[in-house]
Amino acid sequence: MSEVSMVVNGRKVSGNVEDRTLLVHFLREHLGLTGTHVGCDTSQCGACVVQMDGKAVKSCSILAAQASGSEILTIEGLAATVDADLHPVQAAFREHHGLQCGFCTPGMIMAATDMIRRHPEGLDEQTVRAELEGNICRCTGYHNIVKAILAASEAMRGSAQQPKETVAA
Amino acid sequence: MYQTNYHRASSVADALKLLEDAEDGKFVSGGMTLIPAMKTRLAAPSDLIDLRHIPELKGISVEGRKVTIRAATTHAEVATSREIAAVCPALCYLASHIGDPHVRHMGTIGGSVANNDPAADYPSAMLALGATIITNSREIPANEFFTGLFETALEDGEMITAISFNAPEKAGYEKFPNPASRYAMTGVFVAKNGGDVRVAVTGAGADGVFRASELEAALAANFSPAALEGKTISADGLMSDIHASAEYRANLVVVMAKRAVARANG
Numbered sequence: 171m172s173e174v175s176m177v178v179n180g181r182k183v184s185g186n187v188e189d190r191t192l193l194v195h196f197l198r199e200h201l202g203l204t205g206t207h208v209g210c211d212t213s214q215c216g217a218c219v220v221q222m223d224g225k226a227v228k229s230c231s232i233l234a235a236q237a238s239g240s241e242i243l244t245i246e247g248l249a250a251t252v253d254a255d256l257h258p259v260q261a262a263f264r265e266h267h268g269l270q271c272g273f274c275t276p277g278m279i280m281a282a283t284d285m286i287r288r289h290p291e292g293l294d295e296q297t298v299r300a301e302l303e304g305n306i307c308r309c310t311g312y313h314n315i316v317k318a319i320l321a322a323s324e325a326m327r328g329s330a331q332q333p334k335e336t337v338a339a
Numbered sequence: 340m341y342q343t344n345y346h347r348a349s350s351v352a353d354a355l356k357l358l359e360d361a362e363d364g365k366f367v368s369g370g371m372t373l374i375p376a377m378k379t380r381l382a383a384p385s386d387l388i389d390l391r392h393i394p395e396l397k398g399i400s401v402e403g404r405k406v407t408i409r410a411a412t413t414h415a416e417v418a419t420s421r422e423i424a425a426v427c428p429a430l431c432y433l434a435s436h437i438g439d440p441h442v443r444h445m446g447t448i449g450g451s452v453a454n455n456d457p458a459a460d461y462p463s464a465m466l467a468l469g470a471t472i473i474t475n476s477r478e479i480p481a482n483e484f485f486t487g488l489f490e491t492a493l494e495d496g497e498m499i500t501a502i503s504f505n506a507p508e509k510a511g512y513e514k515f516p517n518p519a520s521r522y523a524m525t526g527v528f529v530a531k532n533g534g535d536v537r538v539a540v541t542g543a544g545a546d547g548v549f550r551a552s553e554l555e556a557a558l559a560a561n562f563s564p565a566a567l568e569g570k571t572i573s574a575d576g577l578m579s580d581i582h583a584s585a586e587y588r589a590n591l592v593v594v595m596a597k598r599a600v601a602r603a604n605g
Contacts, residue, residue, distance in 0.1 A: 172345055189345040189387075190377075213375050214519070216441065225415070225444040231374045232445065235345040236367075236389055284440065303521065304439025 174238040178203070179247025187234050194218045196234035197244060205245040205276045209306070216305030219277035219284075220244045226284035228304070245276035248283065259283050259322040268318035270309035281305050282319045286326055293323045340377040344386045351395055351475055351500060354388050358496055361386035366498060368411050369445035371438065372454050396449070396500060401426055407503040410449025414438070417448060427468075429510035429603065433460050433528065436514065438521055449499040452484075455491050455547060457578065458522035460514065462548040466539035467528040470504035487546050507532045509562070511603030513595045514542065517582055524583050525591035527551075529599045531562050538596055543588040545578050554596050563604065564597040 175184035178201060185200045197203045197220070209217030211230055218230040221243040229237075248257045256264070259282045269275045285301045286293065293301075298316045307315060344361075348354035358364045365384035367373050368391055376382040390396055396411035401422040408417060417423060418435035437443055437451070437460050451461040452472060465472070465481040472479045475498045484492045493499070507530040514526030523542035530537045536558040538551045557566045572592050577585035 188342065190340050190343050192374075211378065213371065213442065216439070219441055222444075226441045227444050228441045231371060231442075233345060233370070233374065233387075235347075236370065236391065238347075281441065288440075301440055304441045 172235045172238070174234050176237055176239060177241045179242070179244060180250065185234075189233065189235055191234045192230055193220070193222075193232045193234050193237045193242075194229035196237075197229060197242070203244050203246050207273055207276060209273065209277075214304075214306065215274070216277040216281060217274050219280040219305065221280055221284060224287070226281050243280070245279060248279065257283065258325045259286070259319070262318040262322035262325065263315070266314050266318040266321060268310065268315040269307075274305060274307045274309075278302075278305050278307065278315055282322065285319065286323045289323070290327075292327060293320055295320065341380065341383045343377070343384060345389065346386060347389045347392055350393055351498065354390055354393065354498065355475060355496060357386070357388045358498075361388070364388055366390050366453075368447040368450040369413065369442075370450075371442050371446040372450065372456065390449075390498075399423060401506075404506040405503060406430075406506055407501055408448055409501045410452075410499045411447050412449075414443035414446050414448070414451075415440070418443060426506035427504075427510055429512050429528070429530075430464055430468075432602070433464055433512040436460065436512075436516075448502060452502060453491060453493060453499050455485050455487075455489055456522070457488050457544065457547040458517075458524070458526075458542040460512070460523055460526055460541060463523075463526055463528040463539040463541035464512065465502065465504075466548050466550060467530040467537040468504040468507065468510070469530075469537065470502050472499055473501040473503060474499055482550075485548050490547075509603040511599040511601070513598035513602060515591050515595060525588050525595050527592060527595040527599045529558065529596060529603055531558070531603065534559050536562060538599075540592050540596075543577050543592055545576050545585075549576075551592060551596065554593070558596075558600065562600065564601050567593055567597050567600070 197206050207217035209215035213228050213231040220229045222240050298319050346357045362385040364386035367387045396409050398409045400407045414434045414437045424431045451459050470481045472484045509531040512528045514523040517524050525543045526541045528539045536555050538554045541548045574585035574589040577588045579585040
């Protein structure tokens with residue numbers, strides 16, 4: 171067993187977990203944060219994407235113990251980073267109908283916010299499609315997801331709603 | 340996955356001691372291969388020694404044309420390194436096409452090189468660049484390092500701490516990724532230094548990464564895709580699996596080599 175502690179969505183949390191516990195299971199089962207999904211469990215689908223110390227990672231392929239000491243952002247904490255009901259990426263997914271069943275959506279949105287952060291110069295369709303290779307959607311055909319990300323990227327460049335800098339725990 | 344014991348190492352010396360004390364321990368860095376392998380029970384180490392928090396294993400330095408990348412440097416860090424891009428942009432391009440963005444935030448060059456997956460991208464670059472694999476105890480030339488499928492010259496208890504190479508005049512990488520896994524079904528890294536041209540192939544060889552000497556000779560005489568027109572390589576010793584036959588891969592080697600040369604020539 172390991173004692174792990176980390177900051178999740180701005181809140182300091184800790185727990186005793188088996189060393190083999192995956193980060194996604196710690197989030198879902200120990201913290202009740204079930205917005206982060208387990209899709210394929212083979213690191214291909216991206217439904218489990220969260221941000222660790224400001225970078226998108228696949229929480230099904232990281233041990234909770236590896237993540238101990240880090241700062242984790244999940245879909246549940248995203249809107250609070252901009253003090254709004256919905257983060258601009260969430261709002262764009264709603265506006266552009268970037269989801270159908272919704273299973274992949276949390277991972278898509280956490281990947282999209284990371285993608286926008288890494289491309290402050292802006293995004294084009296080809297870049298968005300290439301950058302989405304780690305996230306699988308079986309409903310939408312990606313078209314509206316791509317539209318939503320492009321719209322969110324524009325909205326975030328044009329407004330003051332830039333995410334706050336994350337502060338290391 | 341099976342139960343395992345997690346240890347976080349604070350230094351190389353600490354990591355080596357933890358490994359020595361473990362019954363059947365393994366180093367884990369990004370874990371992008373090892374953790375999935377443990378989930379499918381292809382690997383079941385009794386202990387995991389985490390190298391991700393060791394300061395001496397991190398960082399990139401470029402002095403003149405000599406590039407040194409410490410082992411726990413992530414693919415994302417190599418992909419976005421302006422210092423490396425200034426002397427060997429082909430390596431940044433290669434790193435930016437490993438896995439997906441999330442994997443690149445975790446996976447490391449040391450982990451990829453140590454694992455020597457026959458379809459991994461980095462081994463081809465190491466071989467074509469004539470890189471040196473630096474461990475806690477010695478320096479190993481790339482052409483002696485990769486010894487077979489998932490096999491390397493590393494001894495038990497030996498750890499890669501960095502890799503280094505002299506940036507060539509020109510280099511290029513192209514791969515044909517498996518549409519699902521994104522692993523290279525065939526990837527070719529070419530490097531040119533004067534009349535010395537090296538063509539290293541990943542994803543295709545039944546024994547892992549190898550140099551295509553027939554293509555090297557043609558490119559040494561004329562470093563252009565046209566020099567490879569009509570060239571073929573033997574399918575003997577190439578991988579055949581559900582994704583592609585050996586013959587298909589043999590053809591891909593030439594096609595990817597042409598594209599890599601075109602990219603190297605800019």
